[in-house]
Amino acid sequence: MNTFKPNAKHDTPISKGWPAPAKLNLFLHVNNQRVDGYHELQTLFQFLSESDTLDFKVTHDGTLKLHSELNQVVADNDNLILKAAKSLQAYSQCSLGAEIWLDKILPMGGGLGGGSSDAATTLVALNALWETQLSKQELSKIGLALGADVPVFINGYCAFAEGVGEKLQTVDAKEPWYLVIVPEVHVSTQAVFQHPDLPRNTAKLELSTLLSAPWQNDCQALVCKLYPQVANALTWLVEYAPSRMTGTGACVFGEFEHQNEALNALGKLPDGMKGFVAKGINRSPLERRLSQL
Numbered sequence: 001m002n003t004f005k006p007n008a009k010h011d012t013p014i015s016k017g018w019p020a021p022a023k024l025n026l027f028l029h030v031n032n033q034r035v036d037g038y039h040e041l042q043t044l045f046q047f048l049s050e051s052d053t054l055d056f057k058v059t060h061d062g063t064l065k066l067h068s069e070l071n072q073v074v075a076d077n078d079n080l081i082l083k084a085a086k087s088l089q090a091y092s093q094c095s096l097g098a099e100i101w102l103d104k105i106l107p108m109g110g111g112l113g114g115g116s117s118d119a120a121t122t123l124v125a126l127n128a129l130w131e132t133q134l135s136k137q138e139l140s141k142i143g144l145a146l147g148a149d150v151p152v153f154i155n156g157y158c159a160f161a162e163g164v165g166e167k168l169q170t171v172d173a174k175e176p177w178y179l180v181i182v183p184e185v186h187v188s189t190q191a192v193f194q195h196p197d198l199p200r201n202t203a204k205l206e207l208s209t210l211l212s213a214p215w216q217n218d219c220q221a222l223v224c225k226l227y228p229q230v231a232n233a234l235t236w237l238v239e240y241a242p243s244r245m246t247g248t249g250a251c252v253f254g255e256f257e258h259q260n261e262a263l264n265a266l267g268k269l270p271d272g273m274k275g276f277v278a279k280g281i282n283r284s285p286l287e288r289r290l291s292q293l
Ligand SMILES: C[C@@](CO)(OP(=O)(O)O)[C@H](O)COP(=O)(O)OP(=O)(O)OC[C@H]1O[C@@H](n2ccc(N)nc2=O)[C@H](O)[C@@H]1O
Pocket: 025, 037, 038, 039, 040, 041, 043, 110, 111, 112, 113, 116, 146, 147, 148, 149, 150, 163, 164, 165, 189, 190, 193, 246, 247, 248, 249
């Protein structure tokens, strides 16, 4: 419905409004460390109603250009959007290029997966616009090389993940409202996984057992010890709702049945804490967008 609307400013068609949603890890278990250093996980991913938005214009000279204020903080060579577009060009031998506009609203490096989601949306959108016709499986293979969380965003459904996040099983979870607190601290995923105090031996369990057991994040205690801002945010939030950390942090989330309860708690956030309210969603808005083409 939003595809290829002529845009006076750019004078050529731009495909607008491709969403790149945030995710939460509703639980995160670290089961094992592989010989290559990576950790085997069991985790449950759910999307949030908060998204970055990307617009794309196909070009015919093979060049890739990103328009974003993010280039003040992330060099083009490191930006997952351009890396994703280059990987798709290489894999599919496509000679087309693209201009890409990013409206970035998701906090970076907080365990909400915004960078991975931007990369997934780029792969899915350009696969459609360049007509490269790769399957979700092929796109996920390309995406996994960019980040462990990219496949779940390509798949587009709330999912239980194993391995390093690539073995996915769709789950129909409840869709509550969340208050997400964004502590002003950067937690390095690599540093958490390399830390000697990280528990790495949670028993692997069947999905049915995991879904009915209390949910936990194995990285949370360590991150709270290393970053008091994360511990403080959780201490405040658990007074209002069952709360946990997402991914390797730093963001924490509290679960509410009704939007107004989450908004009410947001309104009481102490000075110096930032957060937002979003709904948990099982079908990604990217998946919905694709089905409208
Ligand atoms: C653990 C999760 C859960 O969603 O955390 P968040 O990043 O979202 O917080 C993700 O799988 C993270 O995925 P992603 O952020 O893409 O991680 P990558 O860039 O692939 O890896 C960063 C570094 O973390 C370590 N790493 C990452 C994932 C994993 N399963 N085992 C690891 O040991 C590796 O040292 C790697 O070099």
